[in-house]
Amino acid sequence: MEIKFQSNFSSKDKVLIIPLFTKKKKLFLDPIPKKIALGAAKLYKSHDFECKVEQIYKIDDGSQKILLLGLGTIEKLTNAKIRNSFAAAAKKSASLKTKIVHVFIYKEILEYCQSIAEGLGLASYQIAKYKTGKEFEELKKSRIEEVVFVKAPNLKSVGDEEDLKRRLNKGFMIADAVNKIRDMVNAPSNLLPPAEFANRAKRLAKENNYKIEILEKSALKKLGLNTLLAVNAGADKEEQEARLIIIKYLPNKNQAPIAIVGKGIIFDTGGYNIKTGKSIYEMQSDKAGACAVMGVFELLARLKIKQNVIGVMPITENLVGPRAYKPADIIKTYSGKTVEVIDTDAEGRLILADAISYTIKNYNPRYLIDLATLTGACVIALGDRYAGIMGNDKKLRKLLIEAGRRTDELLWPLPIHPDFMKKTKSKIADIQNIDEGTGYYAGASKGGAFLKNFIEKTKWAHLDIAGVAFTKNPKPYEHERGTGFGVRLLIDMIENLQ
The missing domain is CATH 3.40.220.10 (Leucine Aminopeptidase, subunit E, domain 1)
Structure with missing residues (x-):
């Protein structure tokens, strides 16, 4: 324009x-x-x-x-x-x-x-x-x-x-x-498979002089990012193979970075716990968290923002096939903890677990923020006007909520009660990806509780954007489908960080 x-x-x-x-x-x-x-x-x-x-x-x-x-x-x-x-x-x-x-x-x-x-x-x-x-x-x-x-x-x-x-x-x-990342959220998986997503990240890095690292299947195996690989196991084309994309904007030499981790499920069938009917349509939107990270990096250099920022995007599809992961599988995560798979449709938290652990170990961020279209429960709780926010640091939560008010990308706090943490414990492994029987009670909070197992001492916030990333009830400045939620919120928060 x-x-x-x-x-x-x-x-x-x-x-x-x-x-x-x-x-x-x-x-x-x-x-x-x-x-x-x-x-x-x-x-x-x-x-x-x-x-x-x-x-x-x-x-x-x-x-x-x-x-x-x-x-x-x-x-x-x-x-x-x-x-x-x-x-x-x-x-x-x-x-x-x-x-x-x-x-x-x-x-x-x-x-x-x-x-x-x-x-x-x-x-x-x-x-x-x-x-x-x-x-x-x-x-x-x-x-x-x-x-x-x-x-x-x-x-x-x-x-x-x-x-x-x-x-x-x-x-x-x-x-x-x-608007660029709205296009990415809306893009169907045959036009934007993991390989093409990685190519777009490369072009973005080249245009803005960012550093970028893309870990492909062999590197992921060697490093032990096994939950990301497990979710990807149903893919049978080379272009569908998982990637972990790390993009870096580092204007300050002696500053610990802010890390933004975005869930990038290119298309989510649900795996063997397959989605059916209307619930599977529009599941290209399950990459909205990773797309938001791309949107932030569209702006950091152009706005000459002074903060160091690391963007981490685990990218994969969640498909059904002869090699796909299954309920009851036990997976050793990058952190060393083992996870029992109860439900293959609770896959977002699995790929985030490895991405978060990798980010903390390799970049030691002062703040870590993850964005994910994680749970339908968050949509039920907060509808399409608020994203849920959870975490372990009051200051970070306040910074994000205030940025949300300024940008009209609103956040509402949800609890991670100690009882919810107990529900993440497995009888046969360290952790289970959802608890049987009551897994959907406080489902958004339990999704956050699962991720908290991988946070350790890092100051962290989890944004569940399931209800706000894709809409049929747009605000005046939105349109149906992808909203681009998170870009304006995060840029505002980072700009105003002291």
Whole structure:
């Protein structure tokens, strides 16, 4: 998406977005061009336009369409409201089949310009990547390709202009990264098998001068990452073989890194505890945690973030086949602990166990955060508006929850009770991957409890993103399917880390 700036409206501007808010119960019109202000005041007085958050009123003015965009009251304005409102305006503009949108910007909303750009950029995403022919051509007509920001007279100072451009550029940069990983989350496994996922990580590393290491099957065997290999055992094609991808951004020589570990199940059949019917459809989404790690690394170098970050992605499919792992198998993990497999559909925690242990041993991170579409139980508990957060460090949990509030990627604390830890113990091995009988009681917390067995003393947070990574009930800045959850949250948290 191209971004331009201009100082005045033109009769050639076909779609104009005019953001408005109320102040002390009156419509604030000071910076708005006179003709538009008079029309808006009349509509507000007649209650046709009430300036509610996300409200859009379309005025046809000859060849121009003016969209009055409600932001609510200035006293209650938030980045989330701004993001949602401008996303709604972007979708409305796209429905008018325009490629260029003009947005009026004035000083009173300058501080929200990053969220304005995020809303416009995120809402402009299109999920129909594989359409062809006439349908594809029609979709192209409703794709916004250029946003022109029209600066109000009260934004004339050099400092204001620089601040405006900095905030907008950052917002569009973040939206672009999220949209890229939405594509990855949505990609079917035949187009994005483990080998291609690794290739994309290589390209990302090369473009940003990151260090990268990719451990393939022979190296995984030699090192003893046996739970990752067990989950991968049903794969029968070379391109489906498991990988452990480690990507490194290290701007500071003497700083312990933040580690982000993302679950990367390219497609999850459930294994021999096979998923059925509707529950198996869209299981390409089970790689959303690893995709979020990729999204973070799309931004670290571009935003010149000062923190050292290690991204670790265990990548595999969970398939059925003659060599696939089975219930009752006993597997020795990278940590040396043994795991009894009760359910092959509780595979995410198995690949994370090896990835987490490997990360702690080899990189000694000051914080370790894992993201995973881990449990259906988390969806039942928190729905599609909150991810669950668990862990062993109050400060880290607080940092992440606060970042979630700022970015509208919300987290809700879930407990790991000592009784849940007891339920991870096996009668014949050290640990079991789910407990029989009551395994789905507090299932999200028990998933976290399983992972805690591999954490030792590292400061750790586990984000269960099962309900928020893939949606049929999108927010204004989202679309159905992959949401890109976690990228904005983690970038915000890392940026604000002291």
